[in-house]
Structure formats: structure tokens, C-alpha cells
Amino acid sequence: MTILTCRDVSFSYDGNTVLSGLSFSVESGDYLCIVGENGSGKSTLIKGLLRLKAPQSGTITLCGGLRPNEIGYLPQRAETPKDFPASCYEVVLSGRIARRGIRPFYAKADRAAARESLERMGMWEQRNRCFGELSGGQQQRVLLARALCATAKMLLLDEPVAGLDPVATQELYRQIEEINRDLGITVVMVSHDVHSAVQYAGKILHLGNESFFFGTTAEYCASDIGKRFLGGCRHD
Template sequence: MSNNKPLIKCNQITLGYGNKNIVNSFNYEINTGDYLCIIGRNGCGKTTFLRGLAGVLRPKAGKIELRDNLQRKHIGYLPQITVTQKDFPASVEEIVLSAFQGKSLLLPFYGRALRERANECLALTRTENLRKACFRELSGGQKQRVLLARALCAAERMLLLDEPVTGLDPESSQNMYNIIKELHEQKKMTIVMVTHDVEAATKYATRVLDFNTMFNN
């Protein structure tokens, strides 16, 4: 599905925390239509790289270029779920609408267009029937699909997913994979997913990036 047109180009980037570099002098291109899976052992730089792509972590050296008119606002980011997020005392609708904070000038009153977009994302992740439910009372799989809906609200062209099925049972994991596959194939979304599931990477990805031997950490 990739058309080999670069959306993101990494030029000699170095990423890390404090005095520790984790990703060193790395060159890579992500193309329109990619379903890129990033695999590798814990600590090898997968999440660090994804955070760099998301703009959460700035490169210590080098440059991450957005190409083909891609903007940060076109990129949705689903980080690993935290304990605090799991217990967040808000409705599903409130969680998803929070993706638009900073885009609406009349917060907390969201306009019709933003609410329609939120409803669309709930439908895409099969969570529209949970709209009024309390987030903290959902199952693990339901919570992850709601957070995916939230990420989708910000994603017009690209989704960055950090281990989206971690901690989920097999059925919930398969539901997530099916939704992500549909987003890629039917909504033409470029996907970048960090995963430990090599079988899923082989099955769904159009490209696989193996960080195991990439850097000497």
C-alpha cells in the first residue's frame, strides 16, 4: 500500500535522556501508506524513537523532517497506557473530546464539527455504545479502544502506536489488530506501531524495523 513517498525523514538523529543516548545517528524514512512495525527487546530504543516521531522528545542531534505537507496536528499518538490513565474518572465521551483541547476556542463547549469527529472515531473503534460509560469501569480492551479513538481524533494522516495490545487478552488484542488493519486499508492511515508481537508484525506490517541490532545499548 505504501507509495514510497516520504512522510517523515530522519536525518542522523540522536535521541536519549539526560547524558544517555539510546538512538544514535539514525537515518530512516517513513512513507505514505506504510504499516511499519518496530520490534526489538526492551530498552533498545523503540519507544524513544516513537516519542521522537511524535514530537514529544526532541533530537539531541540531527533532524526529523515532516514531508509532503504533513503537520504535527495530522499525527495521532497512542502511548503506553499508565496506571493513572486506567483509573481516570471521566466519561468515554469526555476522554475522546479531550483530544481537541487547544483546538476549540470555547472550551469546554466543543462545536458540532469536533463532536461529529469524536463520534466518528468512537464508531471506527467500535466504542460508540460506551459513550456515556465511566472510563475507569471499562475492561482493558475497551479502555485501549477508547484511547485509540482519542488518538484518532488528532490523526488525519498518521497514527503512532506504542504497544497497543500490551496487557490485553487474546480476543481484545485481535479486536485491536482488526481495527488498526481497517484504519490502514480503508481509511488510508499510515501506521507506525511498536510491538513485541513478532507474529502480528509479520502478519500485518508492510515493513518491519528491527531495533535489536540497530544500536549498542
């Protein structure tokens, strides 16, 4: 079942086009990695998918019952001040905010969902700790738990492993894979780490400055653009 379709989408900032003529679709249960050079429009595309920026032309359609506020979003890592007073539990529970609408307080079901996703990420024991005092890897797990709380269908992850050490990176990739496999939640991930992308993802969307690639990982590895990108900076 298709849950998201981009058809001939273009974005521009102040008259400069950053993406044009992009078409792809996401099926329910997919694990899609969006890779590409800096400045190729990955962040812009994320804003478009979250409905924070309207495309200049073309359409982004959510289908199969997916509503815009049901996308579990993990923003690019921002430094949280060490003394920011917020417990992990409070952070994760805030993932349910969109479901509350105008109702002011969280219900039992919200607290249960927060507990479940904290347990899934192995962070339940740490729930009362201050978010700012956690390690980078633990913080990302808490934020992933929050994203999980916000959705039953699709996660949108913006550079989830940026700045993490190798052990934390592998751990986070493993947990994302489990969420995709065990819960059947669609994962759309923007990543710089193209080697891990081809290792874990089922499909690849490559945004280049001139050309796009969209297809399965096997197709990507065999394509010219994929070979060039996977081979690092070699030009042949």
C-alpha cells in the same frame, strides 16, 4: 508520498547515547512496526517523533503537510483508576483538543468527529459509560478512537496490545488494520509482539543495540536479524 523522514538521528540521556545513526522514512499509507529489545530506544524514538525530545544530532522531518500536533498518539497503557470520572465520549472528544488552539470550546465538527471514531471502534453505545469501568480491550479501543479523532494522516501507537487478552488483542489488530486499509491512515506502531508485527505490518524497523534494520516485512523475515528475533531466544 513521504510524510516523515529520520536522517542520521541520535538521542542521548544524560550523556548516554541510546540511539545513533538511525535513518528511515515513512510513506503515506504505510503500516510500520518498530520492534526491538528492551532498552533499544523505542520509547525515546517515539518522544522524538512527537517532538517531546530533540535529537542530539540528525533531523526528524515531517513533510507532506503533516504537522506535529496532527499525529494521533496512543500512549503506552497506564492504569486509570476505576473511579476516575470520565465518560468515553469525553475522553474521545479530548482528542480534538489540539485543533481547538486557543478557542475554548468544541464545535459541532469536533463532536461529529468524536461520534464517527467511536462508531468506527464499535464503542458508540458505550459512550456514556465511565472509562475506568471498561475492560482493558474496550479502554484501548476508546483511546484508539481518541487518537483517530486527533489525526487524519498518521497514528503513532505505543504498545497498543500490551496487557490485553488474546481475543481483545486480535480484535484491536483487526481494527488497526482496517483503519490503515480503509481510511488510508499511516500507522506507526511500537510493539513487543514481533510475530503479529510481521503478520500485519508492511514495513519493519528493528532497533537493535548495535545494528538497525529497516525494510519491508518480507526482507525482514529473510534477514539475519529478523530470523534471530523471530526465532525467539535461539542463538546460532
